[in-house]
Amino acid sequence: xxxxxxxxxxxxxxxxxxxxxxxxxxxxxxxxxxxxxxxxxxxxxxxxxxxxxxxxxxxxxxxxxxxxxxxxxxxxxxxxxxxxxxxxxxxxxxxxxxxxxxxxxxxxxxxxxxxxxxxxxxxxxxxxxxxxxxxxxxxxxxxxxxxxxxxxxxxxxxxxxxxxxxxxxxxxxxxxxxxxxxxxxxxxxxxxxxxxxxxxxxxxxxxxxxxxxxxxxxxxxxxxxxxxxxxxxxxxxxxxxxxxxxxxxxxxxxxxxxxxxxxxxxxxxxxxxxxxxxxxxxxxxxxxxxxxxxxxxxxxxxxxxxxxxxxxxxxxxxxxxxxxxxxxxxxxxxxxxxxxxxxxxxxxxxxxxxxxxxxxxxxxxxxxxxxxxxxxxxxxxxxxxxxxxxxxxxxxxxxxxxxxxxxxxxxxxxxxxxxxxxxxxxxxxxxxxxxxxxxxxxxxx
Numbered sequence: 001x002x003x004x005x006x007x008x009x010x011x012x013x014x015x016x017x018x019x020x021x022x023x024x025x026x027x028x029x030x031x032x033x034x035x036x037x038x039x040x041x042x043x044x045x046x047x048x049x050x051x052x053x054x055x056x057x058x059x060x061x062x063x064x065x066x067x068x069x070x071x072x073x074x075x076x077x078x079x080x081x082x083x084x085x086x087x088x089x090x091x092x093x094x095x096x097x098x099x100x101x102x103x104x105x106x107x108x109x110x111x112x113x114x115x116x117x118x119x120x121x122x123x124x125x126x127x128x129x130x131x132x133x134x135x136x137x138x139x140x141x142x143x144x145x146x147x148x149x150x151x152x153x154x155x156x157x158x159x160x161x162x163x164x165x166x167x168x169x170x171x172x173x174x175x176x177x178x179x180x181x182x183x184x185x186x187x188x189x190x191x192x193x194x195x196x197x198x199x200x201x202x203x204x205x206x207x208x209x210x211x212x213x214x215x216x217x218x219x220x221x222x223x224x225x226x227x228x229x230x231x232x233x234x235x236x237x238x239x240x241x242x243x244x245x246x247x248x249x250x251x252x253x254x255x256x257x258x259x260x261x262x263x264x265x266x267x268x269x270x271x272x273x274x275x276x277x278x279x280x281x282x283x284x285x286x287x288x289x290x291x292x293x294x295x296x297x298x299x300x301x302x303x304x305x306x307x308x309x310x311x312x313x314x315x316x317x318x319x320x321x322x323x324x325x326x327x328x329x330x331x332x333x334x335x336x337x338x339x340x341x342x343x344x345x346x347x348x349x350x351x352x353x354x355x356x357x358x359x360x361x362x363x364x365x366x367x368x369x370x371x372x373x374x375x376x377x378x379x380x381x382x383x384x385x386x387x388x389x390x391x392x393x394x395x396x397x398x399x400x401x402x403x404x405x406x407x408x409x410x411x412x413x414x415x416x417x418x419x420x421x422x423x424x425x426x427x428x429x430x431x432x433x434x435x436x437x438x439x440x441x442x443x444x445x
Contacts, residue, residue, distance in 0.1 A: 007039025089199030149229035163205030292335025365397025
């Protein structure tokens, strides 16, 4: 296996490290690894600005002008590298490219439209412009397909990247031409495997600048192993039908044991998924007791209210709003390590006033507070400040502690639906703080 690294030094016996000008023909390699910001953009701008500074493999200087008997024209060099990349892909080769946003290089003499990705073919109907490759920045990556040959490399670089771009997905992006193999912590596609021109193009998140020789020595073997495994996987073809007529001793028994084991594994995986989903569907209610924020507290509150009998309307991205017994109810939530202050009141007041200004209708309001959220429920003092209680009484909306909702949903799961109905009724009728007796266990005869 022969690998060519361009603009990113990889100290490994199987890798040739050159720049865009001095490298031999790309198509004589099994794979090329390209940092386009360093290998392409830096070379173009240096030659345009300085007139030279780069030499070919034959020590010919590269100049920004037509080729002569003693110099190689930059435009000719760039076109040659594009053709070499196309030939590499056409014979099933691999291009590994660190992702950056595209930039234009308009000053290249004799090459109109030069840009950072001029050399790399794109899937039909797409390009590497800002519509499909968007600027982004971050330092973490998570592999999404642990069976992919590059999964181990991405896993080893989880907190060791400096990604600069994200890739558009779905019908309007690269989704139909490959798969996402790595995402940012926020879910953006930052590593991509594409099938292009008979070969494969794998985009990886860019590496940090100014890596030490030791860091590069640690990165190189992992990257080379990923390239080797990708090429090996690509070389495999579906076996012909007649291969079944060429048995080997013990192969049939081994295949039978494998089939039985895989069937058992599939059943175990299905049971695991079902059990995990069941745990999550119930355990999410406990987040009421210790979480804060929209995704930590508000979404579980929405789930609980829906379980208790409220009907939600609007999307999850809209402010929480419900219907109960013909009444509209606007909901706000707030968690805190101490007593909850006035922040949820200001948000709810604005929503209520906007509703009145819009159509003159008054709707109910509800604030769910999770004060002293780091303490066990039985050790918590009053979870809200008195100013919030006064504001609720003044504006005639209800305040309820998240621990009360938790007790209500626990009773509902135990089959006490009447208690849930009673609490819901109290939530829309209360003007002020809901008495803790509203969620206390009912006395039994």
